Amino acid sequence: MPATEYQNIKILLIGCGSIGKRHIRVLLELGVTQIAACDPSSKQREEAQMIFSQIRLYEDYKQALLEWNPHAVFILTPTAMHVEMALVALYHNCHVFIEKPLSNTSQGVNKLRSMAEEKGLTVMVGFCFRYHEALVQAKKMVTDDNIGRLVNIRALMGEHFPTVQPNYLSMYYARYSGAFELIHDLDLAIWFAAQKVEEVYSVYGSYSDIGISAPDSIELLLKFKDRLAASVHLDFYQIPRRRQLELIGTNGVITVEFADWDNATLSYFTQENNRWEIQKFSTQRNDMFRDEDAEFLDAIQNRDEVSCTVEEAMKSLHVVENVYTP
Numbered sequence: 001m002p003a004t005e006y007q008n009i010k011i012l013l014i015g016c017g018s019i020g021k022r023h024i025r026v027l028l029e030l031g032v033t034q035i036a037a038c039d040p041s042s043k044q045r046e047e048a049q050m051i052f053s054q055i056r057l058y059e060d061y062k063q064a065l066l067e068w069n070p071h072a073v074f075i076l077t078p079t080a081m082h083v084e085m086a087l088v089a090l091y092h093n094c095h096v097f098i099e100k101p102l103s104n105t106s107q108g109v110n111k112l113r114s115m116a117e118e119k120g121l122t123v124m125v126g127f128c129f130r131y132h133e134a135l136v137q138a139k140k141m142v143t144d145d146n147i148g149r150l151v152n153i154r155a156l157m158g159e160h161f162p163t164v165q166p167n168y169l170s171m172y173y174a175r176y177s178g179a180f181e182l183i184h185d186l187d188l189a190i191w192f193a194a195q196k197v198e199e200v201y202s203v204y205g206s207y208s209d210i211g212i213s214a215p216d217s218i219e220l221l222l223k224f225k226d227r228l229a230a231s232v233h234l235d236f237y238q239i240p241r242r243r244q245l246e247l248i249g250t251n252g253v254i255t256v257e258f259a260d261w262d263n264a265t266l267s268y269f270t271q272e273n274n275r276w277e278i279q280k281f282s283t284q285r286n287d288m289f290r291d292e293d294a295e296f297l298d299a300i301q302n303r304d305e306v307s308c309t310v311e312e313a314m315k316s317l318h319v320v321e322n323v324y325t326p
Contacts, residue, residue: 015076102313125313148251153230158238178214208237
């Protein structure tokens with residue numbers, strides 16, 4: 001769809017932190033011209049206004065909904081606020097984009113789903129790595145049976161929380177969710193498995209020296225319905241940041257490794273070729289956000305389906321709820 005067709009869509013973003021600013025930038029690049037943002041922090045609003053002078057800023061969420069009257073709301077706030085804010089947006093007849101994770105609890109999610117269905121509104125959850133070029137290619141290879149039947153998945157994500165967020169001790173991550181916020185990689189394991197999770201085992205805790213009470217080290221073991229298992233490692237102390245995915249099939253292996261945000265390597269070995277093939281992907285971090293946001297805009301413009309539905313987001317949330325209570 002040409003970007004000019006997005007000019008008639010009015011967007012309200014809730015939260016002007018780093019992820020809020022990223023989505024504002026991406027939406028402007030896509031051609032959305034009617035953008036407002038809301039944040040109770042005057043500092044965040046001032047920073048957003050300095051960077052994006054063309055957008056309108058609000059302090060109060062409900063006032064912004066009434067005065068701006070948006071077609072869609074992007075919810076980019078702390079996880080525990082997502083469902084309540086989404087319900088308010090749906091009440092005002094707005095489509096909703098929720099940054100991952102969907103929530104920290106399934107409470108209220110059924111109401112969210114039923115209200116969206118009753119009103120005919122789209123709700124999408126932002127698992128941006130499902131749109132990364134290297135992972136999309138790996139998913140296609142698995143779907144096409146390039147490595148036979150998938151048997152094991154190993155996902156790893158670790159980063160040094162104090163380096164990524166110098167004010168980390170004051171963040172909600174440090175108090176109740178910890179490294180469970182790195183839910184992208186759990187979501188990816190479930191996405192690649194394309195099966196129901198039947199059993200979950202876990203070991204987690206505050207094991208490093210970064211000083212948070214929430215878990216900074218997490219090991220998850222998932223058993224799926226049909227002869228498939230996945231292990232997922234998440235941590236908030238690792239130097240350097242690493243994201244790796246291994247897909248082990250009956251006829252070969254696919255690995256995807258991220259050297260940094262902009263460079264990924266996909267390697268695959270099949271019994272037929274009997275050698276490693278390597279593909280390099282050089283992307284910009286915003287590329288996957290751009291594809292993600294474009295899918296949402298197309299959905300609300302054309303009544304298309306979205307791939308990251310509430311049902312999809314609930315799969316990883318159910319796993320976390322099964323093993324962890326803050």
